[in-house]
Amino acid sequence: MTNRSLVQLVKAPLPSDSANCLRSGAYPPYNLTSIATYLKEKSDLDVQIIDGEILSLDEIIASLHPQGIIGISSTSLAYPAALKIAQASKEKDSFVILGGIHAYHLPNEILESRKFIDVVVHGQGEEAFRELVNGENIHNIPNITFRDKNKIVSNPSRVINQRDLPFPNFSLVSDLNRYFQNFQKHYGYKRKDGKGLPVYSSSGCLYRLKTGGCEFCSIPNQPYSIVRPEQYWRIVERLNQEFGANFIWDISDTYTSNKEWVRRVSESKPKGISTSFNVYGRVDDINPEMLGYLKKIGVLELLLGVESFYDPTLKSINKGYTAERAKQSLRLLREFGINVELSLVLGNTGETEESLKRTLEICETLQELDNIDENHCSILIPLPGSKVYRKLMEDLDLRKKYGRDLIDYERLQIEFLDRYTLCGASKVFEYYNKIEKLFNPAGAFYSPKNSQFYTQGRFRDDLA
Numbered sequence: 109m110t111n112r113s114l115v116q117l118v119k120a121p122l123p124s125d126s127a128n129c130l131r132s133g134a135y136p137p138y139n140l141t142s143i144a145t146y147l148k149e150k151s152d153l154d155v156q157i158i159d160g161e162i163l164s165l166d167e168i169i170a171s172l173h174p175q176g177i178i179g180i181s182s183t184s185l186a187y188p189a190a191l192k193i194a195q196a197s198k199e200k201d202s203f204v205i206l207g208g209i210h211a212y213h214l215p216n217e218i219l220e221s222r223k224f225i226d227v228v229v230h231g232q233g234e235e236a237f238r239e240l241v242n243g244e245n246i247h248n249i250p251n252i253t254f255r256d257k258n259k260i261v262s263n264p265s266r267v268i269n270q271r272d273l274p275f276p277n278f279s280l281v282s283d284l285n286r287y288f289q290n291f292q293k294h295y296g297y298k299r300k301d302g303k304g305l306p307v308y309s310s311s312g313c314l315y316r317l318k319t320g321g322c323e324f325c326s327i328p329n330q331p332y333s334i335v336r337p338e339q340y341w342r343i344v345e346r347l348n349q350e351f352g353a354n355f356i357w358d359i360s361d362t363y364t365s366n367k368e369w370v371r372r373v374s375e376s377k378p379k380g381i382s383t384s385f386n387v388y389g390r391v392d393d394i395n396p397e398m399l400g401y402l403k404k405i406g407v408l409e410l411l412l413g414v415e416s417f418y419d420p421t422l423k424s425i426n427k428g429y430t431a432e433r434a435k436q437s438l439r440l441l442r443e444f445g446i447n448v449e450l451s452l453v454l455g456n457t458g459e460t461e462e463s464l465k466r467t468l469e470i471c472e473t474l475q476e477l478d479n480i481d482e483n484h485c486s487i488l489i490p491l492p493g494s495k496v497y498r499k500l501m502e503d504l505d506l507r508k509k510y511g512r513d514l515i516d517y518e519r520l521q522i523e524f525l526d527r528y529t530l531c532g533a534s535k536v537f538e539y540y541n542k543i544e545k546l547f548n549p550a551g552a553f554y555s556p557k558n559s560q561f562y563t564q565g566r567f568r569d570d571l572a
């Protein structure tokens with residue numbers, strides 16, 4: 109492997125019916141940029157980033173070099189495309205590495221079924237990649253799963269603290285302007301002169317570490333680490349000076365959970381910075397003190413994971429707050445002039461028509477608030493790594509059908525909705541269609557609303 113001199117890092121594209129999310133192509137991929145930066149700093153390999161939010165699957169496959177090292181990052185929904193890219197890479201005699209959230213949760217299942225994938229990265233990829241491309245002893249490389257003769261071997265995890273990772277070098281992304289143009293096209297209303305780049309200030313979710321987390325969440329359960337406040341501002345300043353970025357999307361799981369850090373960031377803000385921020389927040393972290401800090405930092409909008417406005421549903425999914433608290437947080441955000449991307453998840457365990465109706469009614473009353481500028485409403489999909497997926501896999505029949513690497517999520521979603529909600533899948537879809545329209549829809553990352561497989565609550569005959 110050491111004689112291979114080109115590494116191509118590929119973000120697998122989502123299926124076409126769920127890829128039309130507003131955010132698509134508006135920001136370059138952070139994780140691949142971070143791995144590319146790390147590799148460039150520690151080796152003399154050529155590294156190329158190929159982004160499935162910008163290029164089609166055919167274009168990606170056409171751009172694969174022979175006899176290279178291909179690292180593919182894939183979400184669970186993009187996994188079918190990742191397999192096509194991996195197979196095409198292997199046909200060109202490349203060494204194929206798969207990472208990302210799907211690989212994190214199902215490394216063994218993937219290697220058992222896909223001979224054209226050589227190694228799965230089941231954790232943070234920077235150091236694993238560096239050691240792999242350097243040809244180090246595979247048994248000592250952290251965060252990887254691989255085949256050793258007829259056995260599948262998983263090496264232990266090793267995590268690098270966020271603060272020890274190098275500044276992400278976005279000059280390794282070709283045609284950064286294309287992302288800035290997309291940002292203007294999709295998000296020009298947020299900031300007229302906006303040029304967006306992502307930042308990852310903290311890994312891990314403190315709420316999940318404390319409580320086990322939300323029932324539908326499939327985000328990897330990583331140890332918590334966070335950059336220093338001064339370092340945060342240095343990153344923001346460099347992104348502005350070197351690339352012209354003035355709008356930061358902080359992709360950390362929850363920005364608001366570490367109040368002390370947010371306070372220190374707000375108090376250490378250097379003079380003259382006019383960068384805007386988009387961050388993720390939890391309902392129960394929102395209070396006047398927190399909003400004062402966020403305002404001072406320059407947070408223009410916050411994605412608020414409300415999920416439901418019905419208390420028994422919130423309890424069943426372990427959100428840790430009430431509907432009243434969620435409404436209060438939304439009102440406070442309005443008072444402080446911070447816009448909201450409202451996240452709702454329909455079809456949770458125990459969902460009833462009453463709970464959906466209640467969520468719809470509250471959303472209707474929220475229309476009077478003029479600061480909800482995006483609606484991230486979705487229908488629950490039991491993704492690997494989530495508690496709901498594990499619950500389904502306890503059933504042996506379901507495990508036989510879905511306990512593999514390649515999962516028919518549309519069917520699995522219906523199985524879940526019909527088994528675990530009290531109203532059934534059709535009602536969930538009916539209310540989804542009503543609620544989604546109430547605010548500016550962010551697009552369908554998780555909703556097969558254009559699906560060819562599902563119409564009006566029933567499988568099409570040819571697929572039943």
Ligand code: SF4
Pocket residue numbers: 313314315316320321322325326327361362390413
């Ligand atoms: S949904 Fe958000 S708050 Fe809940 S466990 Fe996942 S990352 Fe944490």
